[in-house]
Amino acid sequence: MKNASQLLLLLKQQHLIGDIELNKAQEVSSPWYIKTLMGLCGWLAAIFILGFIAAAMASIFDNPVALGIVGIALITGAYFLLVSSDSEFVEHLGLAVSLAGQSLVAFALFFNSAVDESFSWFILAIVQCILAYLMPNYIHRMMSAYFATVSLSLFMMVMHLSSYYSAIVLLVVALLWLNEFTFSRHVRKLQAVGYGAVIGLIQFKTSILFASGGTTWLENSMPTVVPWLDEGLNILVMLYVLHHLVKHRKLVLAGEQKWFAIALLVLIGAGTLFANGIVCGILIMIIGFAIQNRVLLILGILATLMNLSSYYYLLDISLLHKSFILAGLGGAGVLLAFIQQRLSSQGEPHVE
Amino acid sequence: MLNPQSTAARQTLADLIEQQHLKESDVPNAINLAELSPRPSQWHSFIHTLLFWSGILGLTFAVIFFVAANWQELGRFAKFGLVEGLIALSVIGFCKYDTNQTIRNGCLLVAMLSVGALMALFGQTYQTGADPWQLFFNWAVLTLPWVLVSRFNVMWLLWLGLLNLSVSLFYDAFGGFLDHSYAIFVLNSLALAVWQFSASRFEWLNTPWAINLIGFASGFFAMWVFFIGLFDEQFIGIALWVIWAIAIFYVYRYRTLNVFMLSGLCLSLIIAANSLLIKTLPSSYDGFFFVVLCALTIGAGTYATLWLKSLLEKDLP
Numbered sequence: 001m002k003n004a005s006q007l008l009l010l011l012k013q014q015h016l017i018g019d020i021e022l023n024k025a026q027e028v029s030s031p032w033y034i035k036t037l038m039g040l041c042g043w044l045a046a047i048f049i050l051g052f053i054a055a056a057m058a059s060i061f062d063n064p065v066a067l068g069i070v071g072i073a074l075i076t077g078a079y080f081l082l083v084s085s086d087s088e089f090v091e092h093l094g095l096a097v098s099l100a101g102q103s104l105v106a107f108a109l110f111f112n113s114a115v116d117e118s119f120s121w122f123i124l125a126i127v128q129c130i131l132a133y134l135m136p137n138y139i140h141r142m143m144s145a146y147f148a149t150v151s152l153s154l155f156m157m158v159m160h161l162s163s164y165y166s167a168i169v170l171l172v173v174a175l176l177w178l179n180e181f182t183f184s185r186h187v188r189k190l191q192a193v194g195y196g197a198v199i200g201l202i203q204f205k206t207s208i209l210f211a212s213g214g215t216t217w218l219e220n221s222m223p224t225v226v227p228w229l230d231e232g233l234n235i236l237v238m239l240y241v242l243h244h245l246v247k248h249r250k251l252v253l254a255g256e257q258k259w260f261a262i263a264l265l266v267l268i269g270a271g272t273l274f275a276n277g278i279v280c281g282i283l284i285m286i287i288g289f290a291i292q293n294r295v296l297l298i299l300g301i302l303a304t305l306m307n308l309s310s311y312y313y314l315l316d317i318s319l320l321h322k323s324f325i326l327a328g329l330g331g332a333g334v335l336l337a338f339i340q341q342r343l344s345s346q347g348e349p350h351v352e
Numbered sequence: 353m354l355n356p357q358s359t360a361a362r363q364t365l366a367d368l369i370e371q372q373h374l375k376e377s378d379v380p381n382a383i384n385l386a387e388l389s390p391r392p393s394q395w396h397s398f399i400h401t402l403l404f405w406s407g408i409l410g411l412t413f414a415v416i417f418f419v420a421a422n423w424q425e426l427g428r429f430a431k432f433g434l435v436e437g438l439i440a441l442s443v444i445g446f447c448k449y450d451t452n453q454t455i456r457n458g459c460l461l462v463a464m465l466s467v468g469a470l471m472a473l474f475g476q477t478y479q480t481g482a483d484p485w486q487l488f489f490n491w492a493v494l495t496l497p498w499v500l501v502s503r504f505n506v507m508w509l510l511w512l513g514l515l516n517l518s519v520s521l522f523y524d525a526f527g528g529f530l531d532h533s534y535a536i537f538v539l540n541s542l543a544l545a546v547w548q549f550s551a552s553r554f555e556w557l558n559t560p561w562a563i564n565l566i567g568f569a570s571g572f573f574a575m576w577v578f579f580i581g582l583f584d585e586q587f588i589g590i591a592l593w594v595i596w597a598i599a600i601f602y603v604y605r606y607r608t609l610n611v612f613m614l615s616g617l618c619l620s621l622i623i624a625a626n627s628l629l630i631k632t633l634p635s636s637y638d639g640f641f642f643v644v645l646c647a648l649t650i651g652a653g654t655y656a657t658l659w660l661k662s663l664l665e666k667d668l669p
Contacts, residue, residue: 003357004364007386014385016378017368033615034660040619041653044626045646052642089654096650182379187366248389264403282402289398292358292388298561304406308413312420323417330410337403344396 045096068108074101121155141192149200163225167233205277206306234279271329277307361386408458485521537573618656
C-alpha cells in the first residue's frame with residue numbers, strides 16, 4: 001500500500017495526473033471524532049436557538065404555518081452562511097441555525113393535526129434528502145442523511161412496510177460505498193451520505209436495544225418485521241454485493257474453493273433467515289474491507305455485536321430455538337474456517 | 353486486516369477526483385494503483401478471520417442463550433456437561449494450538465464467556481440466592497488467570513466490563529456513601545491510568561482503540577460525577593472532574609499526543625461550562641440567557657475544532 005506522496009508519484013509516472021500542488025492533496029481532513037465534536041456542538045447550540053425562539057417568540061408555537069415559515073427561513077439562512085464562508089465559526093453557526101430550522105419544520109408538521117403522521121414522516125424524509133444533497137457541509141450532509149434514514153424508517157413503520165426497509169437502505173448503502181469514487185466527482189458528499197445512512201440503518205436494526213417498555217424514544221410501538229422476509233431481502237442484497245465484488249475484482253476461485261464459497265453462502269443464507277441483523281452487520285464489514293475503509297469496518301463489527309445482543313430480546317422465536325440457530329451457525333463457521341485454511345494452503349486463487 | 357496507509361490513500365484519491373486532477377475514465381486505474389482493492393490473499397485472510405470469529409461468537413452466544421432458555425427437557429447433568437465440555441474443549445484448543453495466536457485468543461475468549469454461563473447455570477439449578485453482583489465479581493475473579501496469560505486486549509476489556517457490572521450492581525443492592533457513578537468513574541480512570549502506563553512496556557496493550565474506549569468510559573462518568581457535584585452541590589464531584597480534566601490534558605497533550613482524548617476533553621469542557629452557566633445565571637430563561645449559552649457553545653466549539661486540527665497538522669509526518 002502506498003502512502004499519499006508515493007501514490008501521487010506513481011500516478012504521475014503513469015501519466016494519470018499532471019504536476020499538481022502536493023500540499024493541496026495532503027490537506028488534513030478532520031477525523032471522525034472531530035466531526036462528531038462539531039456535530040454535537042451544533043446540536044447543543046441548536047437547542048439553545050430553539051430555547052431563544054421559544055422565549056422570545058413563544059406565540060409562533062401555536063401556529064404551524066408560522067413555525068414552518070420561520071423554520072424554512074432559518075434553513076435558508078444557514079445555507080447562505082455555509083456557502084459564503086470558510087470560517088470555522090460561521091460553519092458551526094450555520095450548522096446550529098439549520099438544525100434549529102429543521103426542528104421547527106418538524107414541529108410544524110407534527111403539531112398540525114390536519115397532516116397525517118405518515119405524510120409528515122414522508123415529507124421530513126424528502127426534506128432531509130434535499131438538505132443532504134444541497135447543504136455544502138460534510139457534518140450537515142451526514143446528519144441529514146441520518147435523519148432521512150430515520151424518517152424513512154418511521155414512515156415505513158406507520159405504513160406497515162418495515163419488513164422492506166432494511167434491504168432498501170442496505171442496497172443504497174452498498175451502492176454508495178462500492179461506487180464512492182466512480183459515481184460522481186462529489187466523493188466526500190457521497191461518503192457523508194453513506195456514513196449517515198449506515199448509522200441510521202444500524203439504529204433501526206438494533207432498535208430493540210434502545211426501546212423501553214416496548215416503545216421507541218418517540219413512544220411509538222416497535223417496528224414489526226416479518227423476520228424471514230426482512231432477512232431474506234438482506235440476503236439478496238448480500239448476494240448482489242458479492243456478485244459485484246467477484247465481477248469487479250475478477251477473483252476466480254479454483255476447484256474446491258468454488259464449492260467452499262457456495263457452501264458458505266448456503267450456510268449464511270439458511271442460517272440467518274431467522275437471526276436478526278447478522279447479515280446486515282457482516283455485509284457492512286465486508287464492504288468496509290472491500291474498499292479498505294476503517295470506519296465502515298468498525299461500524300460493521302459494532303453492528304454485528306449489537307445485533308447479536310438485540311437478538312436475545314426479540315420475541316419472534318424462543319431462546320431455545322435461537323440458541324440452536326446460533327450453535328449451527330457458529331459450529332459451521334468454525335468448521336468452514338478450518339476447511340478454508342486447508343484449501344488456501346492447497347492453492348492460492350488467482351486474479352485474471 | 354486493513355492496509356495501514358488506506359486512510360491516507362483514500363483521502364488523496366478523493367482530493368484528486370474532487371479537484372478534477374484525475375480524468376473520470378482513469379479513476380478505476382488509479383484505484384488499482386492505490387491498492388484500495390484487497391489482494392486475493394488478503395481476501396482469504398479476511399474470510400478466514402470473519403468465519404473464525406463469527407463461529408466462536410455464535411457458539412458462545414448459543415451456550416448463553418441455551419442456559420437462559422432453561423430447557424426443562426434436558427437434565428441438569430447434561431446441561432452442566434454441555435457448558436463444562438465447551439470450557440474443557442476451549443482450554444484444550446488453547447494448549448494444542450500454541451503457535452496460532454488467533455486460535456488461542458478465540459479459545460480463551462470462549463472459555464471466559466462460558467464460565468459466566470456456567471455460573472448462571474449453577475445459580476439457576478441450585479437457587480443459591482446469590483446477588484447478581486456476586487455472579488459478575490466471581491466471574492471476574494475466576495477468569496483472571498486466563499486474562500493474565502492471554503496477552504489479549506479484548507479479554508482485558510471484557511474483564512474490566514465485568515468489574516464495572518459488579519460494582520454497579522453492588523451499589524444497586526447495598527447503596528454506598530456516594531452515588532455509584534463515583535465508584536465507576538474511579539474504577540475506569542484507574543484502569544485508564546494503569547493501561548496507559550503499561551502500554552509503553554507491553555506492545556500488545558498499546559492499541560489506541562482500547563485506550564480510547566476506556567477513556568470514553570472514564571470521561572462519560574467524569575461528566576456524570578460533575579453533574580451530580582454541580583446540581584446536588586457535592587463539591588467532591590466537581591473536584592474529581594477538575595482533576596480528571598487536568599490529568600487528561602497533561603498526559604494526552606504533553607506526554608503522548610492523543611487527539612481523540614483531547615476531543616473528548618473539549619466536549620466535556622463545553623458541556624461543563626454550559627452547565628455552570630445554567631446553574632449560576634439568574635434562572636429567568638429569557639432570550640438573553642439562551643443567546644449567551646448559544647454563543648458560548650459555538651465559540652468554544654470553533655476554538656476547540658481549530659486547536660484540535662492544528663495539533664493533527666503538527667503531528668503529520
